[in-house]
Amino acid sequence: GNSVTQMEGPVTLSEEAFLTINCTYTATGYPSLFWYVQYPGEGLQLLLKATKADDKGSNKGFEATYRKETTSFHLEKGSVQVSDSAVYFCALSGTSYSSASKIIFGSGTRLSIRP
Amino acid sequence: EAQVTQNPRYLITVTGKKLTVTCSQNMNHEYMSWYRQDPGLGLRQIYYSMNVEVTDKGDVPEGYKVSRKEKRNFPLILESPSPNQTSLYFCASSPEYTPGQGFYGYTFGSGTRLTVV
Numbered sequence: 001g002n003s004v005t006q007m008e009g010p011v012t013l014s015e016e017a018f019l020t021i022n023c024t025y026t027a028t029g030y031p032s033l034f035w036y037v038q039y040p041g042e043g044l045q046l047l048l049k050a051t052k053a054d055d056k057g058s059n060k061g062f063e064a065t066y067r068k069e070t071t072s073f074h075l076e077k078g079s080v081q082v083s084d085s086a087v088y089f090c091a092l093s094g095t096s097y098s099s100a101s102k103i104i105f106g107s108g109t110r111l112s113i114r115p
Numbered sequence: 116e117a118q119v120t121q122n123p124r125y126l127i128t129v130t131g132k133k134l135t136v137t138c139s140q141n142m143n144h145e146y147m148s149w150y151r152q153d154p155g156l157g158l159r160q161i162y163y164s165m166n167v168e169v170t171d172k173g174d175v176p177e178g179y180k181v182s183r184k185e186k187r188n189f190p191l192i193l194e195s196p197s198p199n200q201t202s203l204y205f206c207a208s209s210p211e212y213t214p215g216q217g218f219y220g221y222t223f224g225s226g227t228r229l230t231v232v
Contacts, residue, residue: 032217043119043205043223044158051217089158093218100212101146101165102173103221105158 002027006090006106013080014114021075021088021109023064029095033057033066033073034103036089044089047075082113117142119224121206127230128196136191136227138206145211147189148173148221149181151202158205164189165211196231203228 007022025033032051036044048057053068064075073090090106093099119140128134140147148163150173160173162181170183178200180192189208193200207221 032220034220036223043225044207044221046220046222049217049220097212097214098165100218101148101163101209101221102160103148103218104160105150107155107157 002031002092002094002102002104004090004092004104004106006088006109008107009087009110010112011109012112012114015082016079017113019075019077019080019084019111021090021111023073023075023090023106025071025073025090025092027071027092027095030068031092031095032100033064034091034093035062035064035073035075036091036105038087038089038108040086047088080111080113082115085111085113087111117222119206119208119222121204121224121227123227124225125228127232129232130197131195134193134196134229136193136204136206136229138189138191138224139187140189140206140208140222141187142208142210142222143186144208144222145186146209146221147183148207148209149179149189149191150205150207151175152205152226153202161191161204196229198231201229201231 003026035047048059050057050066055066094102149161164170164183204227206224210219
């Protein structure tokens with residue numbers, strides 16, 4: 001079945017450092033891929049998405065590229081801020097009309113940014 | 116404001132006492148879903164609904180029921196709660212899947228923290 005594997009945390013960086021959070025997936029067909037962010041005490045917010053190979057999703061300085069050949073969707077940001085401290089989830093959708101809403105999430109990566 | 120509203124935010128109950136967590140969305144979304152979040156286990160889908168006529172089990176449906184009588188509402192029902200259902204629950208909604216665009220992505224509510232003693 002479909003699955004998502006993301007790097008374990010916590011990840012601790014200094015402000016303005018470069019961020020990479022790795023995410024790989026297993027799926028048949030072409031799922032949509034997502035990154036969600038969860039701030040303390042809040043629900044998940046959609047950060048970015050990509051729906052087909054070589055698509056790049058971007059939002060708030062974060063980027064991720066849908067790599068079919070390596071089945072990856074790594075999250076990157078060039079210069080992190082303290083306000084980026086949160087838990088980040090990689091996720092994928094099913095590949096058909098009936099399974100599209102069965103979103104599977106990775107285990108989450110906790111990111112802490114030091115001032 | 117476009118949002119998914121869950122109630123209550125916090126709930127402590129006793130084993131076996133039936134409870135309902137309400138969920139409502141004001142975005143006219145077709146899809147709705149319930150997830151539970153547990154430390155070390157991440158987010159797991161309980162039930163999902165593609166429209167008012169189609170509801171299906173997710174990965175962990177045991178002990179839960181749902182109802183989609185109206186498009187905007189998707190309550191989660193625990194007929195006889197047990198301590199292993201202590202968790203953080205999220206309701207989510209999304210526009211309809213479009214084959215050329217893929218799944219749009221869920222908008223999540225703020226969560227309901229349930230404790231069953």
